[in-house]
Amino acid sequence: SAVISQKPSRDICQRGTSLTIQCQVDSQVTMMFWYRQQPGQSLTLIATANQGSEATYESGFVIDKFPISRPNLTFSTLTVSNMSPEDSSIYLCSVSVTNTGELFFGEGSRLTVL
Amino acid sequence: QQQVKQSPQSLIVQKGGISIINCAYENTAFDYFPWYQQFPGKGPALLIAIRPDVSEKKEGRFTISFNKSAKQFSLHIMDSQPGDSATYFCAASPDSNYQLIWGAGTKLIIKP
Numbered sequence: 001s002a003v004i005s006q007k008p009s010r011d012i013c014q015r016g017t018s019l020t021i022q023c024q025v026d027s028q029v030t031m032m033f034w035y036r037q038q039p040g041q042s043l044t045l046i047a048t049a050n051q052g053s054e055a056t057y058e059s060g061f062v063i064d065k066f067p068i069s070r071p072n073l074t075f076s077t078l079t080v081s082n083m084s085p086e087d088s089s090i091y092l093c094s095v096s097v098t099n100t101g102e103l104f105f106g107e108g109s110r111l112t113v114l
Numbered sequence: 115q116q117q118v119k120q121s122p123q124s125l126i127v128q129k130g131g132i133s134i135i136n137c138a139y140e141n142t143a144f145d146y147f148p149w150y151q152q153f154p155g156k157g158p159a160l161l162i163a164i165r166p167d168v169s170e171k172k173e174g175r176f177t178i179s180f181n182k183s184a185k186q187f188s189l190h191i192m193d194s195q196p197g198d199s200a201t202y203f204c205a206a207s208p209d210s211n212y213q214l215i216w217g218a219g220t221k222l223i224i225k226p
Contacts, residue, residue: 004157043216100163103158103160103214104159107156107157
């Protein structure tokens, strides 16, 4: 299993600013992912955070808007840049620690953009 | 073809009753079908998963039924309890190492 800590748990931000979300895992993991979840909605994969190389982004998400760092096997950050109210959402960090396919999630970072 | 269609969107069940959530898929390459449970303010957590070589998998009060020919799978919660009130997501992928395709979610409320 894996225990994932996300910071901040919630924040209220002004339009046009940027916010960095941190994800810390209690063990070394190869696969780390960032998801977005609108309240009451399903999960949408933003990107796979790769250690030592650029993140792999899903269709509709770009590096300039959602830059991701992965400096080591236990930590990653997601930045939401130049925020607009449409970015208000829950951002979830997730990891895969075995080849069973099970994903472990952090508790999420609830972002509100005014 | 990449979609997983989940129904119902919401479900209210009396305590002690059976909760049933259904999912359907199109991509015959899918061979891993998990269900995740999410409580408010928490991230999703794996509840139970199945592969298409079996038609049913049971863990405690939770059962997945899988119909390969119909390309459907469902979650049954027996003797539903108020603590089961949560949002449930089905998902699918062609391999456990590939990204999941998520259903839309079902908000389940168990009335005491």
